Amino acid sequence: MADTRATAAAPATPVVTRRSDYAPPAWQVPQVALDVALDPLATRVRARLEVVRSGAHDEPLRLDGAGQVPLAVRVDGIAVDDWRIVGGQLVLALPGEAHVIETEVEIAPDRNTQLMGLYASGGILCTQCEAEGFRRITWFPDRPDVLSTYRVRMTADKARFPVLLANGDPVAAGDNADGTHWAEWHDPYPKPSYLFALVAGNLAVNRGTFTTRSGRVVDLGIWVRAADLARTGHALHALQLAMAWDERVYGREYDLDVFNIVAVDDFNFGAMENKGLNIFNSRYILADPDTATDWDYDAIAAVVAHEYFHNWSGNRITCRDWFQLSLKEGFTVYRDQGFSADQGSAAVKRIEDVRGLRAAQFPEDAGPLAHPVRPESYIEIGNFYTATIYNKGAELIRMMATILGPERFRAATDLYFDRFDGTAATCEDFVACMEEAGGVDLTRFRLWYSQAGTPRVSATLDHQPGSGRATLHLAQKVPDTPGQTHKQPQVLPLRLRLFGAETGRPLGDERLVILSDTAASITFETVTERPVVSLNRGFSAPVVIDSDRSAADLAFLARHDDDPFARYEAMQQLMLDTLVAATVEGEADHAAVIAAVADTLDDPTLDRAFVAEAVLLPAESFIGDQLSTVDPEAIFQAREALRRDLGRALDARWRAACDPALRRPFAYTPEDKGIRRLRNVALGYVAASGAADAPALAYAQFEAADNMTDRHGALTTLVGGRSAQRDAALDVFYHRYAGNALVLDKWFQTQALSPLEDTPALVAELAQHPDFTLANPNRARALIGAFGANQRAFHADGGDGYRWLADQLLALDALNPQTAAKLLPPLGRWRRFDPVRADRMRAELARIVATPDISKDLFEQASKSLEG
Template identity: 60%
Template sequence: MADVRATPEVLTPPEAPPSPTHVATRREDYRPPDWLVPEISLDFDLDPQRTRVRASLEIVRNGDHDRPLRLDGDELTLISARVDGREVEPGLDGKQLVLDLPGSRAMVETEVEIAPAANTKLMGLYASGGILCTQCEAEGFRRITFFPDRPDVLSRYRVRMEADKDRFPILLSNGNNIAAGEEGDGRHWAQWEDPFPKPSYLFALVAGDLKANSDSFTTMSGRKVALNIWVREADLPKTAHAMESLKLAMAWDEKVYGREYDLDLFNIVAVADFNMGAMENKGLNIFNSAYVLADQETATDADFDNISRVVAHEYFHNWSGDRITCRDWFQLSLKEGFTVFRDQSFSADIGSAPVKRIDDVRVLRAAQFPEDAGPLAHAVRPDSYIEISNFYTATVYNKGAELIRMMATVLGAEKFRAGTDLYFDRHDGEAATCDDFVKALEDGSGVDLSAFKIWYSQAGTPKVSARLQHDPQTRAATLHLEQRVDPTPGQPDKAPMPIPLRTALIGEDSCAEIAAEQLVLLEKAQATIEFANVAEPPLLSINRGFSAPIVLTVDRRPGELERLAQCDTDPFSRYEALQELMMCALVASATGAAADLEPVTRAVGATLRSDALDAAFKAEAILLPSEPLIADRLDVVDPDAVHESREALRRAIGNELRDDLASAYGTSGAPGHDLSPAAKGVRRLRNVALALIAAGDERVGATLAHRQFMAADNMTDRQAALGTLVSLDAPERDQALAAFYDRFHDDPLVLDKWFALQAAAQRRETVDEVQRLAHHPDFRIGNPNRLRALAGTFGYNHWAFHSPDGRGYRFLTDMILDADKLNPQVAARLIPPFGRWRRFEPKRGELMRESLERIVGARGLSKDVYEQASKSLA
């Protein structure tokens, strides 16, 4: 193949022409397919430069109409088309092949030619490191053959592949391998059949020189399922954790949801070039290698956790996505929101549930809340799109998962299970909708959930204010709640939303629950809740466990947050109290007001010294809010002020608590091979403490970090040490970067870390360094992982990206325009850091706006990037 990664230079974009126009697809225009395809046979003559695809489609008219058959295609060379054995001359309407069929059934055969090696978009059939593989979600199948490429056309697939045996000894597709043989002249073939009807986006094919880590799993009904993880032979030792994660996920889905795997074979393939994290194709999951390959030498604890999460996520899709799929792409959260909720629950069960919840909420606040608050705001079930790939967003995935969580909270575990059982039984083998899912939960539980459907259609994050009044004479406490949702693009007027708030009162003196937790359902704009027999001053513990995805403002008395940070009985709320205490000081400092840092340092010290808290929780609790989260609290954002406020608090903690931090850093009991939650927690706390020590004293921090870097027996400690050093002006910084590169430059996934760490460095020189790294011989703009490591990481480096001279904006703009020429889907995901330009101080805001205008005006811009950039300008 033509290796798209071999493009280190940053290209100069051409002169800007008039902006392109692209037609939006609207949910209200949905119409069932005119034609169905119950059966399809595919015959591939595989070659990286020129692959022939012969397709035989059994076509059935759907309903009483006379509309022609329309088959989607993209970058296909049509060789021939036949209807019932007769060659025909089809019409072309744009990229669609159009056939007038007189009867109600027909056999349509096409032959096309495609060029996998030239497919830099990595959609359809493409080449990656000597492997041929596919990615068809959302609309990649049309880049393989002509087909009604929509999720509500479900077909049974029979696939035959033929290829050079030396180059491609392994030939895989969905379902079961039913035949194989030799063709002579060094070629061989394999035939696969999938017994379950599926949409075209779940089709998969892999051909390559691969070796398998093979194992098995016995299902609850006693069937033995063969499991294979296919990788390059050299990577086999790094697949053990992924295999163990797969078996854990299979057992968990049986126990928690009663879902048993339905084939006798389950394959996973790891590839180096992949737009997403992984893909749930029926029986043949294709993964970005970053979510398969791991050992202690090359992967961090976070990498191990992400592999477990993603392996589980794609496996869980077998039922919530494969057996039941989406009617149309507007229903994407039907499978993704539900499956994210399932993988979050799985991760909580096999690790630390409180820490997992903290991590989930941190991701939501970092990625989804800004979407809701910016020009790219959209509902969990959007109303329109120009390019469907742009709606693989935190709103659809993570907010969609929070919506499922809210309904599960209201129902309780037993009723939620009854509802999901009914959903799986009722819609098995169908293309369903979000409404179908809610209806199944209602019918299975007997609980009316119709009020929650507004979460699917109304964009924006609800803002809830809470005020607690206490009368010591009557021992009565009254909770006053108000909610509002700010206007979002296309939705200026908002209705109240149902918001389940797990709520308790904590005694300020006793540190005990003086009003047991109850579920308060806020359904109107305002509500009042009464508590009786409240004898001592109460502390309000609300939205416990983050029971609703809201922005919460509580009217607090002085000292209340500090006290809750010490004694709230809900782990998440205890974490939240300390974070909010920090945030109050950070916002005050960033806006030029006097900031009292002493309550923060006292609370952090108490957390570090607590014997009741485990190391993992301590690490998350004392980690300061990020600069983008601080900026979200400001009316006008000055990145320099935000950065200095955070650095000042880090310095204060590092100086005031040097002994406590040194004690935490000295904690033992976490050898690199130990992946238990306790050991990972110790490593996490040690490394958070190291960064704070360095904030208080750069010289001490540099010495400790370099010593840790040199002695580390695992990537978690090694990367954390380097992550501390990259932001310091110390000679150890360059020494460690050089040593890391020398040791790992032949490992692509570890080298991604090297690029990302430098792109995340908190230094003014970071802009210069990312520009230099963009010309590094190992930078490959065509590889999504490498592009995300450098440009993606830099875009979220709040201080460096927002360099006042605009160089950060120009760099990312150049990267977006260059990447768009190769892979529009990945390029479009680099746009969001520009999106909230209106909230920044005028000079930076204007520079960001100019960058967006430059993107929108670029010649030949893809609809992926155009949609994101034009909406960001609106």
């Protein structure tokens, strides 16, 4: 019978967890044994914990729990009743130094809509325990600095759940007389509870192997529903590539006999790195040419690599506490970025990474939810799985790698892996290894971990003709952010080079300048002609650059710079300056941009993928980030006018790039990806020009496409305008892929991103579509998240978009607070808009905060957005 003793009431005010309050665990749990009787309606979990007191104290044992029904508690084999539940913890006063604690609980996976702990997804039972999901499975000190070895026995109905998987290596399996079967798994490597995983389901497997550098053969498996098996080959190949890359680049070898990946449809994240048993959102596993774009293929390879790389940077070495989250995530993002760069165009990969940083992390740094890479406090840890922790955290690792250089950085990572293997470490531990192995002092660099905000660097180049000398004056400022004012200057590694304005040749070698003060001046000698400076080459520091370079200088760099990213950046800055001027003044001269784009298109030495990225205009949201007050309609009109003029002036070039006669059968190669990318960018420019045949041209590509990249690219172009072909394409696309949830996500998302005036009404209508559901995070993100990112539609006059988003978030919060909280930030940027829009956004935030019984996830995000 379930225990009915009363539990302490939840506090009226959410509890704030602070980094300064960290204390080591009072009890450690060296070994855990779980016996799990799996049933979707009522799963029984018996846990056996060997607990050991840490240090001299008389603290009771506190085990975290949430949502389970407690059935029994035993201490050293004896049933006890002197336990209590306080603040969600089972508290046991224990004498002595070591005990065996046994508990039994019941949980209901079928009713777990939060998708944390053990839950059901499409007939599969699976787990998600990061950050605090294990407490929803059994009572446990659910914190990352409690490391345990796990032995797991699972029992389930064999017909319904023929496959039983868990962390580590399989030990034994067998059948029972009642139609159930069992399996035992053992993970010999101590891990925190957030890395626990099990899966039960009717699954098919794509098997492979990998032979490590020491000669061990590792059995690999990608587990999916049988109908999806044919779409797992790319993920398996990516895993094998990642394993080889990690050995070659970081010297890291895999340590178990098996490595399994399971794909499920309902998942709050992209994937999870559980030791030996990664659980993935199916979006990042399933691919074939008909259903996955090149972006999807690239993302699958990157995420598979990311989760595999966590085996060392996250599993073998984990976080001491959740404030150190970037220790594993920032470092692993940096590692997966390096892997992806090595698989194709490094320049294009860097462009994509920086574009993502500017789209998500820079606005985060500039808004009410700004926080350091190592935060100081939180109400709900799920809210710190952010672009700052991941993407800015990766930039911190990149800057240290730039300062140290390749050889010393590799020596530093080797030291880190060797010294902290099997422990729960901190960001400080990582930086200390960089210092020791790199022979550098990073005392000032540590500010990056504690200061929020994106530094702004101003650059002015002085040159007197005939002097043979030029001086670059640099100054930096870190803006105020909520809770932090009067910032200290950051350490900025800036790669620089001068080019001669007449010859286009470099004036000396590239320099690495470390700007660590508020201002500095750098002198260049033997400057024989007017110089033009290439700044922050490779985006060596995550900063905003304000320079005195003219439009002519930027156009010059867009033609002559020998650093691909700097060349791209010069083009983007030229476009951005033009668009900002047009937004503010109502018009701007487009001639310089048109000429620079023409030069780029005509350069036969350039990779087509790079060309496609370089000729794309900055996003509307990024243009808005440059303005003191965002005017969505003015930005849209300015950008459309430049797109129209580029389309018309370079019509022949765009049509040549998307000429159907040049198409060739699908191949996933860097060259073919570049051709497809430029083809779809070109198609968009033809449509932007207003050409009468543009809809027919796009629909012809849509019909003839042998791959999703071209089909979806054509659909996106059509959805951006009004035509009979638009309606036809949407209908054909829907009916062709009605049974494929991942592709239907694209159908919802594409419409939610449409720039047309009636998009808010269309999105509200799509929310009533039979295929729309809030229960699936992918579907919610596809419609709600895309609409929030659509600057023109979301901020349309009247505020309907704000009310609709708030309504959706409140409804979603009742099911899945973590996903709801992640979709709130567009409302939090109210300070960037005019008073009317700002008041309307604030009103919706206030409504959310005032709603009874909202989750602490959504409350924290909304209250900070309202007040910060």
